[in-house]
Amino acid sequence: MxxxxxxxxxxxxxxxxxxxxxxxxxxxxxxxxxxxxxxxxxxxxxxxxxxxxxxxxxxxxxxxxxxxxxxxxxxxxxxARWYGIVGKGVANLDALKGKRLGIARGSGSEVFWLAVVNKFKLDPKDYKFVQVEAPEMVAALERGDIDAYSAWEPWLTRGASSVKGAQLVIDNVGIIExxxxxxxxxxxxxxxxxxxxxxxxxxxxxxxxxxxxxxxxxxxxxxxxxxxxxxxxxxxxxxxxxxxxxxxxxxxxxxxxxxxxxxxxxxxxxxxxxxxxxxxxxxxxxxxxxxxxxxx
Missing domain, CATH: 3.40.190.10 (Periplasmic binding protein-like II)
Incomplete structure (x- = not known):
């Protein structure tokens, strides 16, 4: 196999x-x-x-x-606590408006983002989406190609710990299992x-x-x-x-x-x-x- x-x-x-x-x-x-x-x-x-x-x-x-x-x-x-959004210089979802958000289309990255949109009644038009596969997200955030990304572990921990000014903006607790x-x-x-x-x-x-x-x-x-x-x-x-x-x-x-x-x-x-x-x-x-x- x-x-x-x-x-x-x-x-x-x-x-x-x-x-x-x-x-x-x-x-x-x-x-x-x-x-x-x-x-x-x-x-x-x-x-x-x-x-x-x-x-x-x-x-x-x-x-x-x-x-x-x-x-x-x-x-x-x-x-249980696996998906999330990591941002550099982004303190909360409101601060993410107008910024570039890395999304891996067709994966849990997009699933979680859509759940966030539904939970908080966000307007997707307020955000700029960039297609980025999960393994590239941390490097893209560090280079400044994106301002934040929606992903899963270990990319959340890696990004928040290795990129200066980065932090976990929100995780999936209370949003989606x-x-x-x-x-x-x-x-x-x-x-x-x-x-x-x-x-x-x-x-x-x-x-x-x-x-x-x-x-x-x-x-x-x-x-x-x-x-x-x-x-x-x-x-x-x-x-x-x-x-x-x-x-x-x-x-x-x-x-x-x-x-x-x-x-x-x-x-x-x-x-x-x-x-x-x-x-x-x-x-x-x-x-x-x-x-x-x-x-x-």
Whole structure:
């Protein structure tokens, strides 16, 4: 298998399963690729370029609309205090008006910004948007190419601590509960069911390690991401890890759907019956699947 995601600890299940040998134990030879964000890698699931990706809701909705084989296999983590806006010389949202805001379109960066707009009834016309991928945001802020950016950890901590005059303007607490999801190519999964089930079993096992042997898991994550170990532990404590598909998972996609509709970026109505593919998780851990789909 080839799988892909971004470079932050919310995707720890992938890293731990790879670094600790859980994939290999379950008979899988997995190549783990990383990109500018988890959401950016979801598009690679189209036409089975990779077999699985780990990213946010918005990426799932957009890519499922392009290829119905891009399906949600499970939720992987809840991001309790993870998203935010970092600004240089920007004390609050009012001070951000008229400034250049870095956004990584189609990722959690945009999801969080749209949630802020909705929460505080902002007018997007008051802000100047610059497309910047998350790994480039800190450097862009330091150079003065942008005045602030919407992103997630570790880019929030890195920006606020390394750029002179930068600070966290606002985080996601009380605005949105971010979540990240495991996507698979359904056609591949149905044709290679034993491997797909072994893959899901590996992620459940890796998540158990993360929750019960946190120090051991943090070493694996820090090694893969080339992050400082104390920072890795700090960031992992801001996350709730759990592989499941429940009603909160569905609600997260409904919120993302509404956000996309609000900016006319949803290419067609969501087909809730085809978006979710619980078969793999249900075979591994049936108790972790419990939801009712919204009415069309």
């Amino acid at each position: 080839v799988i892909g995601t971004g470079v932050d600890p919310s995707f720890s299940a992938y890293y731990v399963a790879k670094e600790s040998g859980i994939f290999a134990k379950n008979g899988l030879d997995v190549q783990l690729n990383t990109g500018p964000s988890g959401s950016a890698m979801v598009s690679m699931v189209i036409q089975n370029q990779i077999q699985s990706a780990f990213g946010a809701e918005q990426a799932g909705l957009l890519n499922h609309a392009l290829d119905p084989n891009v399906v949600v296999a499970a939720e992987g983590a809840m991001l 971010g979540r990240v999801f495991i996507y698979v190519n359904k056609d591949w999964a149905t044709k290679n069911k034993p491997a797909a089930v072994a893959f899901m079993r590996s992620l459940v096992e890796a998540t158990d390690v993360i929750n019960t042997k946190r120090d051991q898991a943090a070493v694996d994550v820090a090694k893969f991401l080339k992050l400082d170990l104390p920072l890795t532990k700090l960031l992992m404590d801001k996350l709730t890890f759990g592989v499941h598909l429940n009603q909160q998972s569905i609600i997260a996609f409904q919120i993302a759907e509404a956000a996309l509709k609000s900016i006319n970026k949803l290419p067609k109505p969501v087909n809730w019956n085809t978006l979710f593919y619980p078969d793999l998780l249900r075979e591994v851990a049936p108790g972790k699947v419990d939801y009712t789909l919204p009415q069309a």
